Amino acid sequence: xxxxxxxxxxxxxxxxxxxxxxxxxxxxxxxxxxxxxxxxxxxxxxxxxxxxxxxxxxxxxxxxxxxxxxxxxxxxxxxxxxxxxxxxxxxxxxxxxxxxxxxxxxxxxxxxxxxxxxxxxxxxxxxxxxxxxxxxxxxxxxxxxxxxxxxxxxxxxxxxxxxxxxxxxxxxxxxxxxxxxxxxxxxxxxxxxxxxxxxxxxxxxxxxxxxxxxxxxxxxxxxxxxxxxxxxxxxxxxxxxxxxxxxxxxxxxxxxxxxxxxxxxxxxxxxxxxxxxxxxxxxxxxxxxxxxxxxxxxxxxxxxxxxxxxxxxxxxxxx
Amino acid sequence: xxxxxxxxxxxxxxxxxxxxxxxxxxxxxxxxxxxxxxxxxxxxxxxxxxxxxxxxxxxxxxxxxxxxxxxxxxxxxxxxxxxxxxxxxxxxxxxxxxxxxxxxxxxxxxxxxxxxxxxxxxxxxxxxxxxxxxxxxxxxxxxxxxxxxxxxxxxxxxxxxxxxxxxxxxxxxxxxxxxxxxxxxxxxxxxxxxxxxxxxxxxxxxxxxxx
Numbered sequence: 001x002x003x004x005x006x007x008x009x010x011x012x013x014x015x016x017x018x019x020x021x022x023x024x025x026x027x028x029x030x031x032x033x034x035x036x037x038x039x040x041x042x043x044x045x046x047x048x049x050x051x052x053x054x055x056x057x058x059x060x061x062x063x064x065x066x067x068x069x070x071x072x073x074x075x076x077x078x079x080x081x082x083x084x085x086x087x088x089x090x091x092x093x094x095x096x097x098x099x100x101x102x103x104x105x106x107x108x109x110x111x112x113x114x115x116x117x118x119x120x121x122x123x124x125x126x127x128x129x130x131x132x133x134x135x136x137x138x139x140x141x142x143x144x145x146x147x148x149x150x151x152x153x154x155x156x157x158x159x160x161x162x163x164x165x166x167x168x169x170x171x172x173x174x175x176x177x178x179x180x181x182x183x184x185x186x187x188x189x190x191x192x193x194x195x196x197x198x199x200x201x202x203x204x205x206x207x208x209x210x211x212x213x214x215x216x217x218x219x220x221x222x223x224x225x226x227x228x229x230x231x232x233x234x235x236x237x238x239x240x241x242x243x244x245x246x247x248x249x250x251x252x253x254x255x256x257x258x259x260x261x262x263x264x265x266x267x268x269x270x271x272x273x274x275x276x277x278x279x280x281x282x283x284x285x286x287x288x289x290x291x292x293x294x295x296x297x298x299x300x301x302x303x304x305x306x307x308x309x310x311x312x313x314x315x316x317x318x319x
Numbered sequence: 320x321x322x323x324x325x326x327x328x329x330x331x332x333x334x335x336x337x338x339x340x341x342x343x344x345x346x347x348x349x350x351x352x353x354x355x356x357x358x359x360x361x362x363x364x365x366x367x368x369x370x371x372x373x374x375x376x377x378x379x380x381x382x383x384x385x386x387x388x389x390x391x392x393x394x395x396x397x398x399x400x401x402x403x404x405x406x407x408x409x410x411x412x413x414x415x416x417x418x419x420x421x422x423x424x425x426x427x428x429x430x431x432x433x434x435x436x437x438x439x440x441x442x443x444x445x446x447x448x449x450x451x452x453x454x455x456x457x458x459x460x461x462x463x464x465x466x467x468x469x470x471x472x473x474x475x476x477x478x479x480x481x482x483x484x485x486x487x488x489x490x491x492x493x494x495x496x497x498x499x500x501x502x503x504x505x506x507x508x509x510x511x512x513x514x515x516x517x518x519x520x521x522x523x524x525x526x527x528x529x530x
């Protein structure tokens with residue numbers, strides 16, 4: 001793919017505006033925390049202000065090796081073209097209907113077959129490890145794709161923190177659900193809360209990103225605020241949004257789309273141009289912002305990193 | 320109302336009204352307002368308007384009879400041709416951006432994907448209806464035969480609804496709504512046909528009895 005308008009600076013290299021204007025607070029914060037261990041600091045919690053629309057606090061990030069050198073999709077497209085059925089099934093619905101979604105306070109329970117199950121506040125999650133900016137390809141099962149500068153760190157960081165027990169073989173995720181805040185979720189054809197899952201070795205793969213932001217800021221509500229998964233070698237619906245529960249377990253977890261249509265959406269759902277969706281081909285995709293289709297890559301272009309996870313597996317059977 | 324419907328401006332008015340969806344799309348196109356995925360948006364919009372115009376066309380006969388407005392027949396051909404116009408645009412958004420104007424690749428897709436197969440079949444079935452929509456063709460074919468051929472619009476509408484139903488992933492409300500409308504319009508015709516048949520049978524038996 002030709003690289004047009006390649007930015008000279010990455011998001012990570014620019015001092016975020018908020019940080020710049022609050023540099024004294026930042027320095028004070030540094031001295032209180034006592035040092036350079038504080039890498040992710042969150043300023044101006046717009047979230048807690050009533051009537052605020054988007055969670056757009058700047059995030060400080062470090063560079064990452066897990067980044068592709070491709071033209072990033074426009075932020076406006078990524079924030080106005082969403083599949084988040086709890087807020088409506090039209091691509092434009094979540095941007096409208098998720099505006100008042102309350103994402104603070106927020107806790108994520110990490111539980112199940114682990115040595116030290118515990119609940120993490122968003123503050124703790126933001127400080128658990130340095131936040132990295134990673135530019136990933138993201139491919140939806142509906143044949144559109146985007147390239148996004150996500151912010152977060154490997155899911156393995158938090159999993160190692162709670163110490164999985166040997167009997168843990170899978171990780172189950174659950175999205176927040178509140179019918180009152182999500183009235184558009186009725187009659188969308190899915191059961192809620194939305195659930196997803198990974199095999200433990202997939203979850204421990206460094207590319208599996210626990211994501212708290214994009215485009216230099218915290219996640220907008222419609223893109224899965226305040227914390228979501230991004231699994232770049234799988235179809236988009238595996239990258240579960242607005243997570244409240246992460247559970248380690250010995251059995252394969254049930255997943256929402258698999259329940260809805262088992263023949264169309266498998267547990268693995270790896271991007272695979274050779275295994276078609278029963279109703280349409282998966283050989284090509286359309287980048288948002290482009291007219292014509294281009295070829296879809298095996299494991300969405302991440303085959304070198306992840307193909308070994310599936311050695312000896314029939315990828316058609318385990319689609 | 321009657322006077323307007325029978326007058327010469329009514330057709331111009333309906334024609335202009337039928338162009339509005341296209342004009343809106345063009346206007347939005349010039350204002351970069353076709354969503355983040357313009358191709359998909361145009362595909363969905365032209366598909367929606369095809370179904371809507373098929374339904375408008377199917378509404379003419381029941382509305383004429385129920386509302387006692389025979390003048391409505393003047394608009395049926397135009398509405399049908401607009402359905403064909405929007406389905407042609409719909410087809411072009413598929414042949415172009417999706418299939419890169421490659422007919423061989425397109426036919427492979429048509430054969431392999433049931434949801435494309437039914438949509439394509441409906442499009443192909445509409446072509447002879449558009450061609451034979453002129454007064455000349457009605458004369459050449461004869462009223463009865465012409466009508467028999469043009470009844471295939473019922474099938475086109477059903478195929479169009481199936482095409483939409485098979486496209487969506489889980490939220491089937493809209494395709495079901497179109498299916499409901501098409502169902503009512505076809506049911507009305509079926510009941511009419513039943514009533515006519517019974518009346519004919521009754522007339523027949525009374526005729527025998529009086530003998």
